[in-house]
Each structure stands twice: as structure tokens, then as C-alpha cells.
Amino acid sequence: EADASAEEIKRLTRPDSEVEIGIGNASTGSFKFGDYGRGLEKSGGFLIGNIRMNGRSESNANYLEIVGRNLGLDGARDIRITGGEQGNYGLSIEYDELSKLHSDSFQTPYAGMGSTRLTQPAGWAGSIDVTPGGVINPPVAATIVNTTMMTRLAANMKRFDVETMRKGAGLSLTKLISGGWEVAVNFKREEKDGARLTGAPLQIGGGGSRGTLLVPEPINYTTDLFDALARYSGEKLQMQVAYHASLFSNANKSLVFDNLFYNAASTVGGNQLTGRLGQMPDNQFHQLKASGGYTLSQQTRLTGNLSFGRMTQNEAFLPYISTTGILPAPPVASLDGKINTTHADIKLHSKLSQTIKLTAGYKYDDRDNRTAVNRYAYDPADNTSAASYANAVNSQYVRKNSPLSKTQQVIYVDADFHVAKVTTLKLGFDYDHVKHTNEPTAGDKEATVKVEVKHKFSDIASGGVAYAYSNRNALDYNGSGPLNATYTAGYLSTQCVAPNTFLYNGIVTACVGVASATSKATFPFLDTPALRKFFLADRTRDKLNAFANIAPSEKLDLQLGASYYNEKYPDTAAGFGLTRATGWTANFDANLAATDKISGVFFASVGDYKTDQNGHNGASSATSPVITTLDRQNNTVAFDPLTGVTNRTARSQTLGLGIRVKPGGKYEWGGDFSHSTTTASTGFRDIGLRIAATVLPLPDELSRLSRLELFGKYRLKKDVALNMKYVFEQYRSTDWGYDGQTLTSSASFVGTGQTGPKYTVHVIGASLVYNFK
């Protein structure tokens, strides 16, 4: 009996280990289903393998732990091994995989997908037919090739799985030092390989005539993360100093692709042309950080952080265009980009009395972009013709870069009042001051007031409501200012008509444009003056949250919650851009512990989100009566018939149900069901008369996910159990960006053959679990 008792105590007090091995089967392959490391993108069998091992000495503090999950699934597996002497040192190594499955239905006619060189199929150029259907009629001079002329398109479409895999390996060391000090070093290398979809535009005619298609951009990233820190923890003082480095490198520097819109006779098609896309450049980030906290008294504590960082990037520039001999080299060989970051904050928290607590703080964030500014005479897309983009001094294709800097300061005060034993009142105030460079505003100021009341109505019921109001006021908004500054004065002077003038770098500059039927701008017209960018514009915001918790019995918990927000952009309402964003959600949760052996959970939530956006169809200026740039600037009578509001709505419903049954014998079982639906709609209102006939309804976008999971566990022996699992998952989606479109629906965009993902998958699994000490 004593042995049995000792055994039982050991079972209850000593960490155990577990190994699970089994097999499973997925009925259908689907990238969407297998996304994000679920490892089940293909149909058929798979291995179930999990391990959780805890080794600990009974005589000392040495330990070894191994946790491995999804060991049989590519893109899902991870394993972590930790060991050391508790209270002295620790060592940890880990390995992790994460797959991201973008598309298994993507197609292009290119050969070489997955590499950095995409080539067109043999005989492609000779198969371009301006009047498809009979013999090949090659293009004549200045013809812009469109997708319907690509007679070999359908026959050459090839499927390519667009996916990436991240594989990360890490090593951590920690060491406790006497006197409350601890040091730690962490290193992690993550490699990301595969492909993502990117655009491959090319110049296919004069001006803005470009053709494009989506292509797989090969990914070969390596990111090294390194951290070293020392921390101290004393009775009153705690502090930490650290160094952090993040080093990113990309083995691929560019993606080169043949021109599928190649037309030997056109202006830009004199030679076989390739496009070249620059890939993400290598970059580094180094940061020194210090943080600390000091308990001034039993009631008062002071904490703060300070960090200095530097982001750098100096990848060699690619040439302006693939075709040599047209444009000179860029003014510098590489950017030598530098951004210094500084962060500082301090927070004081004090318990002023038994019923009042006060927290106040200040934060400072600075992004100081020290990157050099130069002028670049560029081409927006590859072409073979100097005539297309004569990058003279006055060209629109001479621009200078405009490094962005930003300084943000925040002060805040929060006060908690326990106005009664069962009632808490919170009041708060934030003041946020932002300054930035090369933006339409020099900065903004935002004040937020917050109030919250929580009340405990009884032992079984409590609730609360919180409200916050914010008002952001931007300094004078000059939408064209920073944009114009990137162009040359010579070019800008052509964008307004004489005898008007404009300021350029503080210098009065004369407009030289000649007024015409469509050009009567009084200042350089590059952007609609009334446009307000939502992240810079004036904004008011209301946020309301409410909750109630009710526990009618020991066994039942009910939670109700609701939230609402309303963002308005008052300046934008009279102009263009996002004018309003509003939404609400409501949720209900129930947790039931019916008996010691049966428990269940139910939740449901609904939500509705809306945005209004003012826009215009300025392109209609070509129709009669003519709309001039002057009309766009300030003639509402002429311009209003071209304007309107786009209204986007997203409605979501989510519910879930779960049950767990543990009768206490040899078996236990349970199940979860969840369902989530989101429907997004696009509507239009206040559409101007001149464009009303062409603004047609858009189909809704829908995504609907249903999942049922059932599982059971049967204990075959004291230390061996059988796990059974069944999963049903169904996903339906519609997306007007792909659904219903063909390879040639768009003249200038080669279709990809993709559709909104849909799948129905059944997964079964059986595994044995061995438990041991």
C-alpha cells in the first residue's frame, strides 16, 4: 500500500513525458486548407508525430525538455530542446517551419517560373495576331499588343504553385549571475524560400500604355536576429540593457522577364525587350536599448525606456532600364540609406490613496532619415526607346527622392477612482503631437479623452461601459507641396498656364504652359487639391465599448459585449478621400460546466463595418463639355457631375460551439464547431450625372468557413492511449478580381486562371500516445 501511495504521489508530482505517433488522411488537397503550416495541402496520408519530454533530476535542478509538434507535416513542424540547471544556466535550441501557400491555381505562359529569369514560349512573338481567328496577321507600326492578340496564350499556360517556406533555427543561452543579475544571448536565423506573386509591368506603347501580368517572384531571404542582454532585478530597482541586431539579406537582386506584349513594329518594340524588377534590398538594423523600473515607495513606481537604433541599406542600384545605351547611370551607385531611430519614455504610477491611482507618462519617438537626396532620370517601365522618355531637364521623369522623417511625442494621464467598493471610474487624457517631413502636412495634434465605468451589481453580475473621443487636427494641408518638390521647376512650370506663377523652393516661378481646351491650371496640377490622405487628415473618432458578465450559477458564465466606433474626416468630407469609417460588433459567450465531467462553450459574434470614400472620374474630361484642370481645381459646378461616393460594407457573423466529456473512465471525447461568414459589398451614392450611367454595381465578395472537429481518447493501458480525430472543413469564397475573368478579359493584363478558393476536406487521424516518466 505504501508503494502504491508513493507511486501515486510520484505520478502527481513528477513531470511526465508523452510521445504520440499515428497516421492520418486528408480527402482533398487544397492550398487554402493547408495554408500556414497546417501541412495538409495535398490529399492522402500523413504522419502524426508529437513529442513532449520532460527530464528532471530528482537530486538536483538539472532538466531537459523536448517539445516537438507536427513532426510529420512539412511546413508545420517545430521542435524545441531546452536544458540546463534551473536557477543557474539554460540552453535552448529550436527549429521551426512555417509554410505560406498563396495559390495552387496560378498560371502564366512563362518558362522558368521559380527562377529569376522568366522567358516567353518559343515562337511567341511570331504568334502575335492583330486579328485572331485565321492566318497570323502580324502587327503593323505602333500597334499596341493586347492579350487577345496572344494566340498562343491558352496553349502555353502552365500551373505553378506559389508558396513560401520559412525555416528558422535558434539558439538561446541564459546565465544567472549572483547579485540579481542575469545575462542572455539569443540568435535566430530564418530562411524564407519559395515564391510570391508580383506584378511584371512593361511599356507597350507611348505614355501610360503598359501591359502587365502577375508572375512568381522567387524568394530567397535570410534574416539573422541577434540579441544580447543583461538584466538586474532587485527589490526596488529592475533594469535591463540590450543590444539587438536584425540583418536581412536577399540572394535574389532582380527578376527579369520577357515582354509578352512584344510587338516588333511598335514604337517601344524595336528590339526584343525584357523587364526588370528590383527585389527587396539587403538591409540592417542595430539597436541599443535600456529599460528600468524603480519602486520609489510602496505606492509609487517609476519606469522608463531608452533606445537608439539605426537602419541602413546600401544595395547596388540596378540600371534605370534593361536596354543599355539610352539612359546614363544613376547619380550614385547605391543609396547609402540611413535612418536613425530614437525612443524614450517615462511613466510614473502612484497610488495616491486607497481609492485613487494615477498613471502619467511621456513618450518620444523619432525617425530621422539621413538618406542623401539626389535627382534620378528614370523610366517608369522598361522600354527600348529613348524617344519614349526623353529625360531632359524638364521631363516629368526626373524626380528626386524625399526621405521621410517623423517625430512623435505623447503625454498621457490616467486616473482610477474606486468611487465605491463595487464601482470604479477611470478617466484618461492623451495628447499626441506628430511632426513629419515631406508630407502634405507638417504634422498634427491629437487629443483623446477617455472615461470608463465598471460596476459590480451583485455577486453574479457585473458590467461596464467605456467611451473615448479623439480629435486630430492637422496643420495646414498642402497636398501638392511635397509631391511637386520631387519634380524639377522646369517640369512644373509646364503644368500651369502663363501668366500664373508658383512657389518652388521659396522662389517665384513662372508658369509657361499654354492654355488649351483641357489645360487651364493656375498652379502645377499634379494632385487634386481637395484630396486628403486619411492618415494625415483631420479626424474625429468616437469609440464605445460595453460589457456585462453574468454568472447565474456556479456552473454557468455568460458574457455579453458590444463595441462601436465612428471615424469622421471633416476636411475630407468637403473634398476627396476617405470621409468616414464606422463599425460595430456584438458578441455573446456562454461557458457551461454542467458537471465535473461535462463542459461546453458557445460563442457568437456579429459585426458590421462601413467606409465612405469621395472620389471623382476626372478622366471624363475628354467628353463634352470639356473639364479643364482649372475646373478640377475650383469649379464645383463643372466638376461635381464627375464626383461620387463609394461605400464599402463588410458584415461578419461568427459562431462556435464546443463540448468536452470526461466521464472519468477509460475514455474522453469532445468536439468543436465554428462557422464564420464575411460578406463585403460595394455601393455608390451621390454619383454625378455625367458618370452615373457608367457606375455599375459590383458583385459581393464572400468568404464562408465552416469547421467541425471531433476527437476521442481511449486509454488502452495505464500509460497508452488511442487518439482518434475527425475534421470536416468547408470553405467557399467569391472574388470579383478573379472569378468570371478569363485570360484575355483585360486587354493589358494577362489573366492568371485563378478563382476564389473553395474546398471541402475531410481529415481523419488515429494515433497512439505513450505516457512515461
Place this chain on the structure above:
Amino acid sequence: DVVKPAEKTEKKEAPRDIVLKGDAKCTTCHDEADSPELLAIGKTRHGVRADKRGPECTSCHGESAKHIAYKGSDKPPKPDRTFGKKSANTAEERDQACMSCHKGGNRMQWVGSQHESQDVGCTSCHKVHTRHDKARDRATQTETCFSCHKEQRTESLRTSHHPIPEGKISCSSCHNPHGSSGPKMLNTATVNETCYTCHAEKRGPFLWEHPPASDNCSNCHTPHGSSIASLLKYRQPFLCASCHIAGGHSTTGIRSGQDLGPLVTPGATSTTAASQMVGKACTNCHTQVHGSNHPSGPRFAR
């Protein structure tokens, strides 16, 4: 010395500790028959007696003299500090049990933090008497966080999401629930710095910066889940058209079914779908929206 048999029977063996140092005064009653789940403290790091920092029962629950001394047959007075649902202790009192040892490192800013000020205490999220604390396991952490953060739970079930439901990252991959000086309790001082931890390729500095991307990733993305690909807040081209409605083809600032062409939109007078609407819309060409380092990239198409 030889102990006589009579003396042997009179000397009752002192209760022995089962798990923690000095736990005999508790486990005399709360033994494997009375409270087996309490003994699971032995499976945790708190239960490693060889680690001199390890706690005793009373380190967390207080000396509880009245509780220990009670001789009645009904329920004894509660220990000085309890952590259950019906604990009479304040959140601050309960937290003190943990913070007396765990006040350094990531918890330095706990006092006055968002959670602390809402009376969300350590044991609101953490389970101490168990080997598997759900809040400290990335595969199960959301069960803890979503019990309060319902909107994030809903969003995580949307078609575009971070691999949170799949258990590959967790809430604490980005947030520090113990308090932080960053916005929304982020692990770092800014939103972008947090995002760049995993998305370092988007950090730059780039020759041509896209202002909203450099300013704040959350200008365009929503982190917890979206019904739009790439965790976008609004769908393209509408997202882009909220800032770009003038110049070139973007003058068609009100995109509608007309732009999907006659195959999708009955009555459309256009003979072709607009390349700014189908596929990835604006990013069919302007693919480098996070910034371009191509000298010909001011329009983010290179």
C-alpha cells in the same frame, strides 16, 4: 541508544514534505486524496526544490495561521491569499504573490499597465498548479487571450490572418501582456518595429519611400484578420484610391462593375476589364508598395 518499544509507538513521525519545502503543514490535509491537482506544482518549475529560489506554499498563499490552526469539522477560514474565482483578495494582493519574485525583465512595466489597471491579474491568465500553462504555450495561448478579446477572436477566423489559429505565432509574439511603452502593448516602441521583426525585407530604407508604409503598417493592414488578402483593411483599388485619385489612369477614381468588363458585369459598355480592378488590382503594376530601391521606381512599379 536503544529505544524501547513503548517509546517508539509514542513518537509519532513528523509529517514529511511532499513537493515543496515546508509543504507538510499543507499537504497533511491537502494530500493526494484531498487535492491531487494541487500536488501538480511538483511538475512545474516552482516545484524544483533544488532551485534555491523556489517557493513554499506560504510564499504565495501566506502564512494562513488561522486556516492551518482550524480544528473544526466544517470549512476552515480561507488561506491568507487565494487565487480562485471567488477570492476575497484584491487583484493587487494576488499579483503581489507573483511579483515578489517576477518583477524584472518583461514585467518591469506591469504596475500601471493596461491589464493591471483593469484588475486583470497574473492568475487571471496563468495557471500555476499545472505543468501546462496555456498562456505560456503559443499553440494554446489564444484560449486565454480570446476569453476577453472577442473581436480579435472573430478576426482571427477570417480568411486572411496571421498563423495564430494554426498555433505558429501567438498574441505575445507581438504584444507584451505585462505592460509596454509601445502602442497597444506591443513588444517594441512602434508598430513598424514590431512588424519588421518577421518582415525585415520591408524595412528599407528605400530610395523611394511610400509614405503610409513608412509611417505605420497599420495604415493599410489590420493585424488580427481580414476578409481581404494580405490583411488589408480595405480592398484594392479602393484602399489606394483613398489617397490617389488624380493623375494618369487613377483619374478613374470611382471604380465599379463597369471596370470588370462585360463578362462579369451585364450591361458594361467597356469591352475589356480594367487592369486596375482584376487580379491584384493596383499592385498588378505598382507592386513595390512598401518602397522601391530601383532608381526607376518612384511609381513603385519596379
